[in-house]
Amino acid sequence: MARLGIGIAVSFLYVSMPITIIQHPNGQYSIGPATLLAKSSPGSDGDGGGDDGNSGHGGGHDDDGVDDEGNEIGDNNTNKGNGPRSGITKIELSQTGVEVRYADGSSEEIKKGRYIRRSTTGKTVVSRRATGADFARLRARANGISIDSIRRSSNSGETGVNGATVSGNNIRLTYTNGWSEEISTGQYTLRDQYNRIVVSRPTSKSDIKRMRQIAGQ
DSSP states (O other), X not given: OHHHHHHHHHHHHHHHSOOOEEEOTTSOXXXXXXXXXXXXXXXXXOOTTOOOTTSOOTTTOXXXXXXXXXXXXXXXXXXXXXXXSSOEEEEEEOSXXXXXXXXXSOEEEEETTEEEEEOTTSOEEEEEEOXXXXXXXXXXXXXXXXXXHHHHHOTTOOOOEEEEEEETTEEEEEETTSOEEEEETTEEEEEOTTOOEEEEEEOOHHHHHHHHHHHTO
16 A cells, blocks of 8 residues: 555656646647746745745745735645646746746736735735745746747647847747747847747847857857
C-alpha cells in the first residue's frame, strides 16, 4: 500500500506540472507560466509551501488581512505549488514595475513599490508593499517567455521564420504562425497573430544573441 500511495503521489505531481500554451476556440493563445517557475530561485516563486509570508499565497497567510477572495486568487492563478489554472495573456515589464494579466481576467502588478493583486472581476484583493520575492517571481515569468515558448508547444510542427530585419541591435522576426518578436531601442516585444502585445520588457543579451542567430547574423 505504501508503494501504491507513493506511485499515486508521483503521478499527480507529474500531471499537474506542465502548463505551457493554451489554444482557445477563437484562435487566441494563452501562455501558462508553470514551466517558467522552475527558472526562478527557490523561495521566490510564492509556491504552496507557504514559507514566504509576502507571496500572496491562497492559504490565507497574506499580511494584508484579505483572506476570502485571496484564497480564490491564490488557488486559481499564480501561487499554488501545482501551478496556475489560468494562462498568461500579457506581461509588461519595466525597470520599476511589472504587470501580469491572466486569461480569466485576474492580474498581478507591482507599481510604485506596491504589490497589487486583482480578482477576475477587477477587484483589488491584495495591496501591500512589494517585496524582493515579488519582483523576482514576476520578472522570472517575463524573462522566461519568448517565441520559443510558442514553438515548443505547437501541435502543428515547427514554426518557421518568414521574415527577418536587422539594423544594429534592432531586430524584427516574423513567423509563419503570424507571431512576431522585435528588439527596438532596448525593448523586447512579443506579439501574437493578431498583433497584440503578449510580452513587453527590457531586452536581455540572450534575446539579442538568440534573435541574431535566428536571423542568420
